Amino acid sequence: SQKIEQNSEALNIQEGKTATLTCNYTNYSPAYLQWYRQDPGRGPVFLLLIRENEKEKRKERLKVTFDTTLKQSLFHITASQPADSATYLCARGGYNKLIFGAGTRLAVHP
Amino acid sequence: NAGVTQTPKFQVLKTGQSMTLQCAQDMNHEYMSWYRQDPGMGLRLIHYSVGAGITDQGEVPNGYNVSRSTTEDFPLRLLSAAPSQTSVYFCASSYATGHGYTFGSGTRLTVV
Numbered sequence: 001s002q003k004i005e006q007n008s009e010a011l012n013i014q015e016g017k018t019a020t021l022t023c024n025y026t027n028y029s030p031a032y033l034q035w036y037r038q039d040p041g042r043g044p045v046f047l048l049l050i051r052e053n054e055k056e057k058r059k060e061r062l063k064v065t066f067d068t069t070l071k072q073s074l075f076h077i078t079a080s081q082p083a084d085s086a087t088y089l090c091a092r093g094g095y096n097k098l099i100f101g102a103g104t105r106l107a108v109h110p
Numbered sequence: 111n112a113g114v115t116q117t118p119k120f121q122v123l124k125t126g127q128s129m130t131l132q133c134a135q136d137m138n139h140e141y142m143s144w145y146r147q148d149p150g151m152g153l154r155l156i157h158y159s160v161g162a163g164i165t166d167q168g169e170v171p172n173g174y175n176v177s178r179s180t181t182e183d184f185p186l187r188l189l190s191a192a193p194s195q196t197s198v199y200f201c202a203s204s205y206a207t208g209h210g211y212t213f214g215s216g217t218r219l220t221v222v
Binding site for chain 1: 145150155
């Protein structure tokens with residue numbers, strides 16, 4: 001089966017630093033990967049999508065990479081702020097469906 | 111523009127009861143999906159649809175039925191509720207494959 005693995009341990013960083021979250025997938029490369037943000041008690045919110053043939057995608061302070069050799073995507077938040085504290089979900093897409101990882105909780109401390 | 115609307119927000123069921131979780135979107139999205147979210151397990155795909163009249167099973171379909179008679183609505187039916195179905199359920203929709211999904215605010219279901 002096609003799995004998505006994210007670090008289950010929370011990531012704690014200092015305000016202003018760059019947060020880097022990791023997403024690893026198994027088996028064949030997905031057509032695309034998506035990243036979502038989820039706050040407690042709320043539904044996930046779409047952030048970025050990166051396709052298999054793209055190495056990197058940026059949106060404001062966010063950057064996503066897709067490495068088909070390592071079977072990995074990295075999600076970076078530069079100049080992190082306490083308001084960036086949330087759970088971040090990675091999902092693999094293809095064959096008309098989206099499969100999610102368990103998510104990584106990010107805590108940005110002032 | 112309401113986005114994805116889920117009802118009810120909270121529900122308590124007794125074991126063996128049946129119920130339908132409602133999901134409606136007003137964005138004319140073809141793709142719709144149902145997920146359940148349990149602590150430490152992330153979102154797991156229950157059923158999904160790529161258009162009216164077309165549905166397919168996801169990762170954890172047992173105990174659930176869906177239908178898609180219109181583009182707007184995608185209800186999820188629990189046939190005979192079990193405590194293992196206690197979870198938060200999210201409905202999501204997307205314009206097409208390769209696009210981001212819009213999620214509803216969720217239904218918190220408790221089966222006692």
